Amino acid sequence: MRDVTPVYRLGLDVGGTNLRLGVFSDLRLIEETRFEANYSAICKQHSPAQAWQKIIAVTAEAIQPLLEKYPAIQSIGIGFPGFIDPHTGILAQSPNLPGLLNVNLGHDLGARLGFNIRVENDANAAAFGEFSLLGQPAGGLLYLGLGTGVGAGLVVNGHVWAGQHGYALEAGHIIVEHQGRLCGCGNHGCVEQYASATGISKGYAELTGQTRSALEIALAAEQGDEHARAVYADVGRKLAQMLASVLKVVDVGTVLIGGGVVAAWSLMSEAFYQRLEADLIPVLRGKIVVHLSRSGDIAGMLGAALLAESTTRSA
Ligand SMILES: [Zn+2]
Numbered sequence: 001m002r003d004v005t006p007v008y009r010l011g012l013d014v015g016g017t018n019l020r021l022g023v024f025s026d027l028r029l030i031e032e033t034r035f036e037a038n039y040s041a042i043c044k045q046h047s048p049a050q051a052w053q054k055i056i057a058v059t060a061e062a063i064q065p066l067l068e069k070y071p072a073i074q075s076i077g078i079g080f081p082g083f084i085d086p087h088t089g090i091l092a093q094s095p096n097l098p099g100l101l102n103v104n105l106g107h108d109l110g111a112r113l114g115f116n117i118r119v120e121n122d123a124n125a126a127a128f129g130e131f132s133l134l135g136q137p138a139g140g141l142l143y144l145g146l147g148t149g150v151g152a153g154l155v156v157n158g159h160v161w162a163g164q165h166g167y168a169l170e171a172g173h174i175i176v177e178h179q180g181r182l183c184g185c186g187n188h189g190c191v192e193q194y195a196s197a198t199g200i201s202k203g204y205a206e207l208t209g210q211t212r213s214a215l216e217i218a219l220a221a222e223q224g225d226e227h228a229r230a231v232y233a234d235v236g237r238k239l240a241q242m243l244a245s246v247l248k249v250v251d252v253g254t255v256l257i258g259g260g261v262v263a264a265w266s267l268m269s270e271a272f273y274q275r276l277e278a279d280l281i282p283v284l285r286g287k288i289v290v291h292l293s294r295s296g297d298i299a300g301m302l303g304a305a306l307l308a309e310s311t312t313r314s315a
């Protein structure tokens with residue numbers, strides 16, 4: 001008789017406020033839960049050592065009910081914002097979670113839950129999730145995530161390419177404006193300061209003196225606000241400028257753009273394609289296929305779950 005025992009995998013997508021947990025059977029989402037983990041607040045309110053213990057406790061508390069409900073969960077993977085050593089899983093630093101230095105989430109959480117847990121950079125996890133949902137394109141995939149910041153991930157030969165130290169594809173910090181806006185990384189003019197939700201708000205404030213969210217600016221653009229339209233066109237141009245630079249290095253034919261900002265794609269696409277074609281080396285022109293994410297934002301959880309496939313219950 002065929003063994004029909006289901007195999008489930010759990011994937012976590014860690015944000016500054018929300019923790020999202022997805023139970024997957026292959027590529028199918030069985031159940032998603034959201035947990036207000038408030039990692040950012042925990043990091044601000046406690047010493048680094050105390051904050052770390054709280055983060056482990058809160059994360060374990062979020063996972064435990066799903067492990068009880070789905071005993072068939074075989075592996076746990078986590079997409080985490082920050083610089084993660086691809087060999088040891090040690091988080092060297094997380095720019096949005098200050099104070100967390102050289103901690104090992106997979107080890108510390110795994111010891112508590114009885115699992116081997118794999119932790120990946122969140123953009124790498126999303127890249128792998130989207131790569132899988134697109135049917136694993138043979139030439140690989142370059143992923144760009146436009147959210148609060150700009151993340152990127154690269155999948156080649158079926159594997160995430162994280163670089164020697166886990167810092168590859170920091171494409172959000174490619175400089176697209178000489179002496180431009182100051183970035184959290186210390187440089188000026190990084191694309192993240194323009195093509196992210198926060199960058200869009202900054203662009204609109206510079207032109208009008210008004211503070212609006214990226215979504216409000218998109219609605220204003222659709223109603224004919226010229227400043228709002230100019231901001232989104234500039235996002236399209238700067239994104240394409242960065243992408244053309246990356247493609248000159250990695251030559252991947254399939255690009256996928258995800259993240260909340262993509263909802264306003266129609267406001268930036270014309271400027272984006274014009275600039276992309278102009279900036280690419282001529283032999284690559286017309287050869288780049290750009291997809292917009294259709295995953296409904298589950299790619300981060302899915303990728304984390306799939307990347308943990310090789311790890312299993314340790315107890
Ligand atoms: Zn930067």
